């Protein structure tokens with residue numbers, strides 16, 4: 001189509017932020033940091049390469065995801081430990097915080113709950129910022145690698161995509177069948193993954209993660225959580241995923257409990273206050 005005569009003026013209109021987040025409840029990061037100092041380790045789970053594992057933390061506890069042997073990306077799902085219908089909502093977390101999450105930002109839950117499930121308290125990759133390609137770390141813009149898209153694009157039957165890894169881990173943890181568990185798997189927080197959208201075509205891109213052994217992302221659990229983490233078959237996601245080609249490494253999840261009374265004044269967030277009448281009496 002031919003451009004209208006005022007095309008330049010229309011493009012020059014300044015954007016407005018869809019969800020100004022100044023009114024979001026602010027986490028008390030100082031309180032969390034103090035509580036974390038005296039916290040003791042409760043246990044750990046090693047996530048094998050090209051596989052996933054579940055872990056549980058109570059409201060008020062902490063969990064840390066670490067790179068241990070080499071650069072590796074992780075795909076994280078979270079559920080309310082007592083009700084799998086409340087799960088991480090990556091799209092709304094993106095709308096509220098932006099394309100990539102870091103310290104002070106939250107993993108929000110699905111409707112009708114829409115409350116913080118976990119708050120990021122430490123991110124050793126926060127120095128990365130946004131690179132010259134528009135890439136950054138820990139995204140909520142990707143989905144999770146899955147065998148359906150692989151089949152659609154190249155006719156493959158690959159079984160160790162994050163979607164299948166998370167499905168098997170959730171089935172093993174809960175006793176649900178594979179097909180029942182699969183329905184609870186959802187879009188992820190892409191831990192340590194470096195991604196963005198190309199400027200010229202707007203396509204989703206990935207590049208080698210800057211993560212190195214010792215790097216970690218740590219969370220405060222706002223509610224009782226069941227988590228599942230997949231060590232993506234893409235490894236550091238520098239080349240390809242959805243295959244056994246990339247070099248992969250395990251990931252470590254550790255759980256910590258603060259000292260008694262260390263969280264005085266903190267309360268686990270209630271579910272969202274919308275009355276759910278949807279305009280009908």
Ligand SMILES: [Zn+2]
Nearest residue numbers: 145162232233
């Ligand atoms: Zn993956």
